[in-house]
Amino acid sequence: MSYPADIKIIQVPCTGRVDIIHLLNALADGADGVYVAGCLEGECHYLEGNYKARRKVEYVKKTLKELGIEPERVAMYNLSSAQGARFAEIANEMVQQITDLGPTPVR
Amino acid sequence: MIVADRKSLDEILGMVADKDKILVLGCKGCVTVCNVGGLKETEVLAASMKIARKKAGRPVDIDTRVLERQCDTEYVSQLADHVADYQAVVSMACGVGPQFLSEMYPDQVFFPAVNTTFFGGAVQHGVWEERCAGCGTCGIHLFGGLCPVARCAKSLLHGPCGGSSNGICEVHKDTVCIWDAIVTKKMETGHLDDLVGVKPFKDWRTARDGGPRRSIREELVKGNI
Numbered sequence: 001m002s003y004p005a006d007i008k009i010i011q012v013p014c015t016g017r018v019d020i021i022h023l024l025n026a027l028a029d030g031a032d033g034v035y036v037a038g039c040l041e042g043e044c045h046y047l048e049g050n051y052k053a054r055r056k057v058e059y060v061k062k063t064l065k066e067l068g069i070e071p072e073r074v075a076m077y078n079l080s081s082a083q084g085a086r087f088a089e090i091a092n093e094m095v096q097q098i099t100d101l102g103p104t105p106v107r
Numbered sequence: 108m109i110v111a112d113r114k115s116l117d118e119i120l121g122m123v124a125d126k127d128k129i130l131v132l133g134c135k136g137c138v139t140v141c142n143v144g145g146l147k148e149t150e151v152l153a154a155s156m157k158i159a160r161k162k163a164g165r166p167v168d169i170d171t172r173v174l175e176r177q178c179d180t181e182y183v184s185q186l187a188d189h190v191a192d193y194q195a196v197v198s199m200a201c202g203v204g205p206q207f208l209s210e211m212y213p214d215q216v217f218f219p220a221v222n223t224t225f226f227g228g229a230v231q232h233g234v235w236e237e238r239c240a241g242c243g244t245c246g247i248h249l250f251g252g253l254c255p256v257a258r259c260a261k262s263l264l265h266g267p268c269g270g271s272s273n274g275i276c277e278v279h280k281d282t283v284c285i286w287d288a289i290v291t292k293k294m295e296t297g298h299l300d301d302l303v304g305v306k307p308f309k310d311w312r313t314a315r316d317g318g319p320r321r322s323i324r325e326e327l328v329k330g331n332i
Contacts, residue, residue, distance in 0.1 A: 019147075020147075020151055021147065021150045021151055021154060024151060024154035024155060024158065025154050027154075027158055028154050028157045028158045028161065063116070063151075063155055064158075066115070066116050066117070066155075067116060067155065067158055067159045067162065068162070069158070069162065105162045106158050106161045106162050107161060
């Protein structure tokens with residue numbers, strides 16, 4: 001089980017900690033894509049952190065659309081900490097998606 | 108509070124298209140409470156503008172700052188040492204902010220990032236409604252606590268018009284006919300007679316009809332009390 005080295009992982013206690021500004025700043029600083037990997041829906045240890053993260057990802061998608069940038073550059077995934085294989089699968093999926101889109105126009 | 112909506116990114120970017128060093132200036136007053144121009148929104152706007160300008164191949168240098176309020180000269184004056192460092196300032200305060208800023212710093216250009224809409228409150232998270240029109244002669248108590256000046260499309264003071272249908276205003280399907288609500292409340296509380304009496308005319312000179320308004324509190328003008 002392995003995942004691409006293209007990904008930089010930033011750990012947070014809960015995806016509820018991830019804010020719109022974190023996603024936007026990553027993109028402003030030249031990240032080709034950003035995704036949030038939260039707990040399964042309905043299984044947030046802090047009740048609704050992952051739902052909040054999804055809404056923030058949706059907001060950033062909307063902003064990117066407004067700016068003429070592919071909204072697929074940001075994504076939200078849900079998986080449990082026991083799903084290592086799924087984590088690798090998601091990483092590969094996201095890297096493939098971003099590779100297909102090409103480098104960010106924000107340089 | 109004063110409620111506002113943010114302008115589109117396109118409009119804001121267009122206003123400062125030829126500027127390369129910008130300050131995005133938030134306000135901790137009403138626009139923070141209605142989630143349009145506080146610390147968070149200021150940073151989000153700055154990041155969005157940076158993304159857009161980098162994409163366009165013309166990166167822009169943007170700083171952010173949030174004043175306690177943009178409608179008090181004592182806070183606006185805190186900008187004195189830095190205001191000249193920028194080619195433009197984008198204010199996220201209500202319409203009062205860019206004017207107080209322009210008056211204090213005539214050499215700088217201040218652009219409004221929000222459209223100021225009304226005096227109101229949040230009826231649910233993310234939804235604000237108008238409740239006050241600032242007419243200057245409050246008579247809410249005469250109408251069961253519901254203001255027809257702000258909430259009737261015609262600001263009628265003596266009952267509903269013919270456009271009231273099943274409690275809804277003809278102007279918009281989401282707008283309650285406030286006169287229907289007033290009459291219903293008066294009937295339910297047994298005070299319908301309150302609406303029968305002839306009310307004295309309303310003095311509209313205290314509203315916008317009398318021109319720009321000024322409020323002077325002599326005791327405060329003289330000094331702290």
